[in-house]
Amino acid sequence: MSQNYYQKDIETMPVEQMKKLQSEKLVKQVKHVYDNVPYYRNLMDEKGVKPEDINGIEDLHKLPFLTKADLRDAYPYGLLAKPLEDCVRIQSTSGTTGKRVVAFYTQHDVDLWEECCARAIVAVGGTNKDVCQVAYGYGLFTGGPGLNGGSHRVGCLTLPMSSGNTDRQIQFMTDLNATILCCTPSYAAYIGETLKEKGYKPEDISLKAGIFGAEPWTEEMRKGIEEALGIKAYDIYGLTETSGPGVSFECSEQTGMHINEDHFLAEIIDPDTGEVLPEGEKGELVFTSLDKEAFPLLRYRTRDICVLSRKKCSCGRTLIKMSKPMGRSDDMLIIRGVNVFPSQIETVLLNEGYQPNYQIIVDRANNTDTFDVNVEMNPEQFTDKVSDVLALEKSLADAMKTILGINPKVHLVAPKSIARSEGKAVRVIDKRKLI
Amino acid sequence: MAIKQLTVFVENKQGALVSITDILALNNINLRALSIAETQDFGILRLIVNDEKTAEKTLTDAGYLIKVTDVVGVKIGDEPGKLTSALSVLDKAGINMEYLYAFMARTEKHAYVVLRVEDNAAAEEALGDAGFHLITEADIAKL
Numbered sequence: 001m002s003q004n005y006y007q008k009d010i011e012t013m014p015v016e017q018m019k020k021l022q023s024e025k026l027v028k029q030v031k032h033v034y035d036n037v038p039y040y041r042n043l044m045d046e047k048g049v050k051p052e053d054i055n056g057i058e059d060l061h062k063l064p065f066l067t068k069a070d071l072r073d074a075y076p077y078g079l080l081a082k083p084l085e086d087c088v089r090i091q092s093t094s095g096t097t098g099k100r101v102v103a104f105y106t107q108h109d110v111d112l113w114e115e116c117c118a119r120a121i122v123a124v125g126g127t128n129k130d131v132c133q134v135a136y137g138y139g140l141f142t143g144g145p146g147l148n149g150g151s152h153r154v155g156c157l158t159l160p161m162s163s164g165n166t167d168r169q170i171q172f173m174t175d176l177n178a179t180i181l182c183c184t185p186s187y188a189a190y191i192g193e194t195l196k197e198k199g200y201k202p203e204d205i206s207l208k209a210g211i212f213g214a215e216p217w218t219e220e221m222r223k224g225i226e227e228a229l230g231i232k233a234y235d236i237y238g239l240t241e242t243s244g245p246g247v248s249f250e251c252s253e254q255t256g257m258h259i260n261e262d263h264f265l266a267e268i269i270d271p272d273t274g275e276v277l278p279e280g281e282k283g284e285l286v287f288t289s290l291d292k293e294a295f296p297l298l299r300y301r302t303r304d305i306c307v308l309s310r311k312k313c314s315c316g317r318t319l320i321k322m323s324k325p326m327g328r329s330d331d332m333l334i335i336r337g338v339n340v341f342p343s344q345i346e347t348v349l350l351n352e353g354y355q356p357n358y359q360i361i362v363d364r365a366n367n368t369d370t371f372d373v374n375v376e377m378n379p380e381q382f383t384d385k386v387s388d389v390l391a392l393e394k395s396l397a398d399a400m401k402t403i404l405g406i407n408p409k410v411h412l413v414a415p416k417s418i419a420r421s422e423g424k425a426v427r428v429i430d431k432r433k434l435i
Numbered sequence: 436m437a438i439k440q441l442t443v444f445v446e447n448k449q450g451a452l453v454s455i456t457d458i459l460a461l462n463n464i465n466l467r468a469l470s471i472a473e474t475q476d477f478g479i480l481r482l483i484v485n486d487e488k489t490a491e492k493t494l495t496d497a498g499y500l501i502k503v504t505d506v507v508g509v510k511i512g513d514e515p516g517k518l519t520s521a522l523s524v525l526d527k528a529g530i531n532m533e534y535l536y537a538f539m540a541r542t543e544k545h546a547y548v549v550l551r552v553e554d555n556a557a558a559e560e561a562l563g564d565a566g567f568h569l570i571t572e573a574d575i576a577k578l
Contacts, residue, residue: 377444377500384442384504384551385533386472386479411476414444414500 003252003316006122006154007115010262011317015310018318022265023056025290030054030063033296036081039074040066040298057265060288061276066300071101071241080104082294092140093240093339103240104294110149112291116238116246116260117150123251123258123315124209124234126180128155131206135169135183135191136214138162142244143214143337147182150246156180163187166194177206184337185217185225185233189367192228202230211236213245215337216325218433221367222254235324241300242287248322251315258319259308263291266320267299268308271329282307284329285322303330333428335362336369338406342427345373348399354378357418360408363431370409373400377412437505437555438572439487444500445471445478455480455494462493467575468549470536481536483508483549485576507550507558508570513539521548521567528561530554540578547578 005011013021031051033040043064044050053062071079080087082104089105105113126132132151136143144162151158159172163183169191172178181188188210195205207229213236225233237257238245247264248257259266268283269276277283285302289295304325313321333340346356354375361372381392389412397410419426445451452471459466465485472479484490487503495501511517518537525532533551540547547570552558559569 379500382442382444382500382502384440384479384481384502386474389477389479390474413477414446414498416498417446 004122004125004127005317006119011119011258011319013262013318015318018261019057021262022290023058025262026057026060026265026288027051027054029288029290029296030298032293033081033298037079037296039070039078040064060265060267060299063288063299065274065286066297068101068241068301068303075100076102079295079297081296082106087294090140091142091145091240091244101240103243105243106293109243109292109294112263113146113243113246114149114153116243116249116263117146118153119150119260120211120234120236120246120249121147121150121154121156121180123249123317124180124211124232125252126151126154126156126209130154130156130179131159131176132156132180132182133159133161133169133173133178135161135163135181135187136245142238142240143182143184146238146244146246147211151180151182166191170195170198170200173207174200174205179206179208181207181210181229181231183210183212184214185212185221186215186336186367186369188212188225188229188233189221192225193366196228202228205230207231209234211249213237215334215369216432224367237322237325239302241295241297241302242289243292247287251313251317253314255313256309256321256323258313258315258317258321261320263289265290266308266322268306269301271301271303271305279308279310282326285325301329303328303332305329331428333360333362333430335371336406338404340371340404340406344403345400348396348403349375352396352399353381354396355415357416358427359418359429360427361429361431369432371406372411373408374411374413374418376415376418379415437559438483438508438549438570438575440504440506440549440551441482441484441487441490441494442502442504443480443482443494445480447473447475447477451478452480455499458493458497459484459490462489464490464493467578468536468538468547470534470549472534481549483538483575485578487572504551505555507552507555507562508575509548509550509562510545510568510570511548513544513546517546518548520565521562524561524565524567525550525552525558528557530558530561 034051047064049062087104093101134147138144210233222233234250236245236249238247248259265288267286271284285304288298305327306325307323309321357376359374363370393410401407467483470481531553535550537548
């Protein structure tokens, strides 16, 4: 593939020059946050760090970390660095324990996010001659709005499909000759199966590339999707806390994702000690937003475990690359693209009058995650009628869906039947083989 | 008047049922009737036994989830049409039924029907008025 870039000067910038740019931005950003975000100012003061102690990226390690817990504590406005009249948008993460994470955007923030997505689209060969079908969800979820904006900027004809309604996806895909598909990898696989059932062959459709993210996927899945759709399948990474998809993206080499490091400064740390690890070592990914105005998180711990690499890339980009996340440093599960914490299940059980004894079983069938929760029955609720027990299962599943945003299959089991080993119970059984 | 039914929650696992009947046998408890309602995940085992108190205690002690429910037991002739006439009585009285199961007596020419209805007292009154013989815990113990 001949290489195209959306912002060539940035994407191929010599590393030393990039570091200089990052340093300049960091110094400004730390001052902006210190002056406008009392929550982070307190963290810096507690650590005894002043903005003037930060003179470049070599001083980054002096700054305190932010975690998801901070985002919840500070909900909704505690980390906002701009007056609300300067903000034009919010996006939100898929459910967390009671409180969601809400990220704010100024127009500048939306622009830089969309530019990051545009870089990802151009990196897979996208131009203004392409028809880009965006089948990520639109709404609070960042997937749809992010790729939609990127597609506009590249000048693609954008099909804002949102997720679901597969018959309609296929109708538009075939009638309007979509060439780029953006969605979760599991949905891409599902579209592939549906096309086959309807009698389409890969050569009957015009797709050439797909940009798939928001959930973990394997190389085998990549191969399966590429064969089913007759395309090249590319990974994309991002999180609402930093902006959304487009924090990093794959290029033609398909060996890891280039981080848009002019906007998002990446570090790898030891998740236990917080020590910064040298390039090439496996650890927790930490991001510092260098340009964001409204919601500029400094040293935000993603909990994703991965490796960074500056190895020369055949695509010509000099942007540092990150591996696919290899796991998590907390107990968060990503099920059907939605973040699920076991503690959320526990909260629901306590609210509904159950003992917090449960087991989550996640597996993958037909490229879609299955999500089962075993819960010990409350003896007081047991009756001789099957319909009563089924109704209890349904109401518990509904309560979980309200908090989690996805539907589990709840199974009531006999009291004390879920193993309580000495020490910590096995709460999660993840049978998906993703790495 | 109603008789006691033991309801046991049974997980769909191999050997789950036999371990229950084993406990009952070891404690000298005789089964009079049983029925199982099942779903993909679990079964609900309903038992009429000769000694409900002992059965409840031994199964509870063994860690089973038990519920004791009052049900209506009615004796009917062992011939075609008798069940229909008993059910018609309930239907006419407007009494909704959840489920029923039946068992035969060993010596007499009779069948017994266990009925789980919305309103036990109303069902018993309607059946009694229609001339049906309702069975009691004492009857069960003697069977």
